[in-house]
Amino acid sequence: MSQTDGYTRFVNRPLGKQIAKAAGLPQPVPLRRHTLGDPLVTGPILILGESAAAETVAKQLWREEYDVRRDVGLKQKFSAIVVALDEIRHPQDLSDTVLELGQALRRLDSNGRVITIFRDPNDASVANDATALAARRGVEGLTRSLAKEMRRGATANGIVLSDDVEMTSASAQSAIRFFLSGRSAYVAGQFLTVSSSAGEVPSNWDTPLAEKVIVVTGAARGIGAAISELLARDGATVIGVDMPSAGDALTDVMNRVGGISVQMDITAEDAGVQLLQKARERFGRLDGIVHNAGITRDKLLANMDDSRWDSLIAVNISAPLRINEQLLQARGDGVLADNFRITSLSSTSGIAGNRGQTNYAAAKAGVMGMTQAYAETLGETGGSINAVAPGFIETAMTDAMPTATREVARRMNAMQQGGRPVDVAEAIALFHADASAGINGTTLRVCGQSMVGQ
Amino acid sequence: MTSTSNAASAGGSLRPAVVLGGNRIPFARAHGAYAGASNQDMLTSTLEGLIARFGLQGEQLGEVVAGAVMKHSADFNLTRESVLGTSLAAHTPAHDVQTACATGIETVGGIANKIRLGQIDSGIGGGVDTISDAPLAFNNEARELFMQLNRARTTQDKIKVAMKLRPKHFAPLAPQAGEVRTGLSMGEHQALTTHDWGVTRHEQDEIAMNSHKNMAAAYEEGFFNDLMTPFRGLDRDNNMRPGSDLESLGKLRIAFGKQLGEEATMTAGNSTPMTDGAAAALLSSEDWAQKNNLPILAEFVDFEVAAVDFVNGQDGLLMAPTYAIPRILDRHGLGLEDIDFFEIHEAFAGTVAATMKALADEDYNKNVLGRDKALGQIDPTKLNIKGSSLAAGHPFAATGPRIVASLSKMLHEKGPGSLGLISVCAAGGQGAVALLRGR
Amino acid sequence: MVTPNIIDSDPKTESLRIISVNETPSLTSSYGKVAAGVIRRKRPMAVSLPGTCWETTDVISRQLVDDYNTLLSASGDVGHNSAPSLTAHITAFGLSTAMMAERGFPLPLLGMVHLQHKVWHMSDIPIDQPLRIATWAQNLAPHHAGTTVEIWVQIFDPTTDKLLWQSMALYLSQSVKLPGAEQPPRPAREPFRPPAMTAQWHLPKDIGRRYAAVSGDRNPIHLSNITAKALGMPSAIAHGMYAAGRMLAGRETPAPYTWAIEFASPMRLPTKVAVNYRHANDRQLITGWNARKEKLNFAAEIRLH
Known part of the structure; x- marks a missing residue:
């Protein structure tokens, strides 16, 4: 995964800048990103x-x-x-x-x-x-x-x-x-x-997540790893979850952020119960969950088979739904925080649609529906639920796209470049801060104002 | 300070040592998936997985003890070097232990003893081995010449010595596979024991099949989800054959004891292959576990080592556990019927069968072990129920911690007070057994 | 149970004429002398033993003990200050061989077959300390395949004259028949039934050269196939005494003890020797055989006293 794509580096050198200007090519610049203390x-x-x-x-x-x-x-x-x-x-x-x-x-x-x-x-x-x-x-x-x-x-x-x-x-x-x-x-x-005056200003804006314990699913790689790092940067303790087969990558991430790794399949019937149990044992509290784990099984609907459809729905929307139900059943038990915060990864595909992704869009639009539906009940006790819909984010997954497709997708937005996992993570972190409690039931796009969709 | 908070090593009383969990990397058949990995790579990765699972980053543990049977001379400080490569505090001390295949029980047992004595509050016992990256050595003659070269003062002397070097001096010695004093490989030794005890091919193949099936089922139920971290593209032991059946096992050719002719029974299927891998278990005092909010799986109650006289043909090479098992059970006033889970390391299926037959044999108990009567029968339904070395493989020093972690989890699931017995045979006619109690 | 079949014999030193030798003769010079004798076709004509006892003073060197222990991986088996049993044999062997190479000796050294060896290790033997070594031959006797002779060695502490160690080696010469003596019939021997293998020795093709380097016994039949064939052997064979050393490695206890080995057939190099060790009361029995041919190589015992 490149830090800044090659083209962006090129047009930010003197010669590249001239060529791009003369040819009317996109002229993306390196984006200003936040580091602790900025x-x-x-x-x-x-x-x-x-x-x-x-x-x-x-x-x-x-x-x-x-x-x-x-x-x-x-x-x-x-x-x-x-x-x-x-x-x-x-x-x-x-x-x-x-x-x-x-x-x-x-x-x-x-x-x-x-x-x-x-x-x-x-x-x-x-x-x-x-x-x-x-x-x-x-x-x-x-x-x-x-x-x-x-x-x-x-x-x-x-x-x-x-x-x-x-x-x-x-x-x-x-x-x-x-x-x-x-x-x-x-x-x-x-x-x-x-939408409400709920929430409180933190004692230190640099660590808005101090003392919080937050579960991140799909934490081993890409956006999930970036979310884990950012939540830790903002003061949270992370319980990182990923498939047992991704345990080695998960280990690296958790040891970097000082979190604990939980190797489990989130589609397990009792996944939510297990996570709550882990949080109870280790920390005596659980303040939030990030439903980041997701898979793609792209195929035109005409060619879609059972396994592609069902496995995607199971991981991307059924699992978050079931885990939320199991977690929220524990409200008031002293472990699950009253102001429990849920964030989920949606997608611009769920908003604008994307050819070959009927299954993915169904699940990701479903995430937005889930987000709307839980907002009121969570808000009642100071909690919140929000979603983040990433556009083109530079990850190992997008690195694997064909070059031409990737270049088009990368430039099809107002920033004329792809985003980074950390950009998605920043939005997730925003929603987990108690200061953001008044923002509830929303979906925030992190897409550089992609030309697709709303 | 009251006497109860005094360490036992300072006059206080002993306290329990408890197992909090473990981690291992999948075991890989030698010269395969881990061909490029060193002992230090594997041990470090295993420790890192354990640290991530228990959130031990930056923690100063009492001690980390591990070892490898096949070790490069440069790895004299293998465990300490590995610890320095992990997320643990650099102030965590470490040392190496080597007692062949019993290394892993000895490392865990050593940590447990220090915890019980109050010398440390927490620690990791581990083990690692690689066949794929085993050390090679020069032959004696070459070594002597290199030493002379080293001692030579003048250039003339050096040249004189160097002139004696011949191509043959640069041919490495293969790692010794057999017992030093008998020249027999472990398999050949076991073939003799297997034969002595009249263990049939069918009995052995059945043990092998059950090992594969039990382990495959354990994987299916997610038993290893919190006991393992993938490594170099493997997320399961690649020796495991879930589809093993008596028919396919029955077709394999004799691998050991060929001199027994028709009576030979040991094949590659009922013997454990050479394997690379690493494992570790986290132990602590009850206080430390509580302070760190770590659930206790089991108590590491005790362990016992024994050795046999195999050099003079008195005993089978791998029969030392038959001496140690009655001793540890007697010490705790227990019988075989009190044990809920038996974890008998499957160096060979024949080892397991011979161990069980010996413990149940009146003559052996009286004449060899010097007991009044036979110790008794081991209930096969309590044996290696999550699979053992025949399926997982056996990276020598890693087997002990693998079993300690798995058994602790089994005992915890079974409930407080449940008992588990581990038996590991080792080269040199040695063996180690351990007793664990569920929490 | 295979047991070594060792002749019952006692040392007889009366009426022997003492020949004092200043320095232990080198084996190479003895073999050289013999080889020269063969070329000159001067066969020894005597039909009786010379009645001499050769004596010298020598030491079992630390170097020899170290080299021997390295070769046999036997380091530390006996106390640091007492010599392994076989190093006494090696130290005295030069003297015995020189005696046998003398022209007056009735049997030709070349082609002599080592049948048995028995050692009485009576006391710990100091290393690097002067020892009085005596050797003689006795009991020239008819054998179904030729003539046998016993070569005896005794090692004394020169200050106290205490006997520390003695050995009897039984050799067979197939080329000499004692005139007038009746050839005894070949004794019936039970067919060899291999016992359970408890160990296996891998003897590499250079083990003869390596033992020769330590012991000084550079008898060509042990060194290489070419030199062995030159002397009519099908291939190089292991030193019988290497097998003795191998079976003793790890089993030498503080003196006194005795050990004996009977050589049944040569171990052609390279080879794997199947070995059985077993305890029988105060003794250990060691049997070595070729597993493929089911042929006995040696039978030996170590007896504690």
Whole structure:
């Protein structure tokens, strides 16, 4: 698995840059990614808009000694632009702030950030209010389009607040920190919806998962290994699960992250019970699970056989469903945390569909359904469930794709490059933090704003 | 300090040593999957798997003891070097042990004794062996010349010695496969014992078949999921033949005891092949287990070693356990009927059969073991129920920890107070047996 | 049960004339002398023993003990300061052979067949300490295949004159018949039935050369096929005394003890010798045979006293 693909390395050298420019080829840049202790951004942050949300963000960042600007100025370069549109009532209200944003965009650094903040179009309060709903939807549209205009590793994303949630809430803070930082490197044109004020700000934003014990399935390789490493980086103790046959790779990952390895088949009837038992014995608690384990068995439906369909459904959706049921039966036993958090790996295939992946898409769309369904019950005790839908992520699996197919898939997104397992892992880690408890039942795409799908 | 918290080595009382679990890599037939792996590679990987399973990263254990029967001279500190390559704290001490095939029982037993004495709180007993990367040696004459060369002071002297070197001096000696004092291979020795005890081909083939079938079933039920970590592309013992049956075993040619003619019974099918692999078991005091939230599988109650006079043809080479088993059972006031699981290492099916026949034989017990009466019959349904060396293979020093870990799990599943007996025969006419109690 | 069939004989040293030799003669010179004798076709004509006892003073060297132990992998079998039984034989063998190579000796050294060997190891023998060694021949006797002679060796502590070790070797010459003596009939022997194998010796083709290097006994029949064939043997054969050393390795106890070996057929090199060890009260019986041909090579015993 390459750290940065060869083409990206090429176009970031002087000669390659010239050739790519002249030929009108994609010009991806190395993305800014987060390492422990990094600040959210390194340069000035421009905050546009006059709302309470704008004030909140400005004050918080200022308190942390970031260089916060409230006007575009003349020559200043910006690392990030936060656009507070949470108080607009009519689409025509957008004009002033958006056009000001337009002026500032030219001065956005590479790997810069644009973050819109607006109210939830799905909020019941605007269900019958055409102008308000049009305005809110309008911000969605402009954010997605703006994301596609971003260059040089910059992204545009949105924070969606329910009407009764303020920017001061823990999850709104968690969301903006995610979007500002290198943690969201491969997230573009996406929204984090804060639907409640649940959650609490951690004592240290560097270790938002301190003391947590989290199960990661499929932890031996690729995205699962990256998730394990990231959860450990953020302070969690990982129980890594993988097939017995992947035990050697699992050993390496767990010894690197200081976790414990559990070799088991997650399709076992009592997999959830076993995992709970392991957590009870070793740690006396279980704070979350990442349903990462998954397989692909690609075939056009016309050629699909029983085993390809059934084995995929068994691993990718039946197992998470059964494990969740078994875990949630243990609520209140003192081991399973009241604020238990579940994350699952969905896929852009589950959102947009993908030829040859009817089975995979069925399972991955199923994951999103499962995520919606559990949100309320988990939310009642401060828990949460969310999904992450990766696009093209550079793994050993994609390395094995035919070169031409891989190149097309890799460039078919706003970032013009593939993401890395760590980008998916950052999103997973975000959802496991208690600060993110107000984000519940959502699916976040980590796809560099892939051209397929929503 | 009260006397109960005093280490036994400092006047306190003994405390139990308990088994928390184990790990091994799949065993591979020699010159196959692990041909490129050294003892240190295999032992390190085995320890790493154990560390990952129990979350021991950065932990300073009391001691790690392991050994290999076939060891390069450069590997004099094999276990310590392996520990340094693992995620354990570098402050974890280690030492090597070598008592042929009983090495693995001795390493685990040594750790258990230190824990019982209060000298250490936790430790790993392990073993590893490779036939594929066995050391080669120069013959005596060549070695003498190289030594002379080394001692020579002047260039002239050096040349004088060097001139004596001939091509034959560079031909390595093959590793010794036989007993030094008899020149017989272990198989030839066992063939004599098998014959003496009138063990039939059918009895042996049945033991072999059961070993394969039992082990295959154990794999199927996931028994080894938390006892094994894959290595170099193997996730199962590649010697195991789940489809073994009496018919196919019956077709194999005689491998040992050919001089017995029609009465020869030992084949490659009812003998354990040369194998590469490693295994380790984690032991501790009850306190340490509790502090680290590690469930206890079994207590390592005791172990016993014995040796026989095979050089003078008095005893069968691999019959030492028949001396040790009654001794350890007597010491604990137990009989064969008290044991729930027997783990008799299958060096050869004939070894298992002869051991069982000897223990049940009135004359042998009276005249050889000096007992009043026969120790008794071992219930075959309690024997090697998860398979043994005929199926798994037998990387010499690794067999002990393999059995200790598996048996501990079996005893834990059976329940507190259940008893298991391990018997491992060894080269040099030695043997080690161990007694474990389920928790 | 195969037991060695050793003649019952006692040393008879009365009326022997002592011949003192300053230095143990080298075996090579004795064999050379014999070879020269063959070429000159000067056969010894005597029909009676010379009645002499050859004596010398010599030591069993530390070097010999080390080399011997290395060859037999027998290191540490006996105490560090006492010599293995066979090193006494090796040390005295030069003197005996020189005596037999003398022109007045009635049987030709060349082609002599070693039939039996018996050793009384009465006391521990010091290493690197002067020892008085005496050797003589007695009992020239008719045999169904020729004539036999007993060669005796005694080793004394020169300061106390204590007898430490003695041996009797029975040799057969097939080329000499005692005039006037009646040839005894070939004794009936039970057919050999191989016992259970408890050990197996792998004798490589160079084992004759290796034992020769340690013992100095470079009799050509042991060195190579070519030299053996030159003397009418089908191939090189192992030194009988190597087999004796092999069976003693690991079994030498503190003195006193006796051991004896009867050689039934030569061990042609290279070969595997099937071996049976068994305890019978105060003695151990050792039988060696060729498993393929079911032919007895030797029968031996070690007896503790």
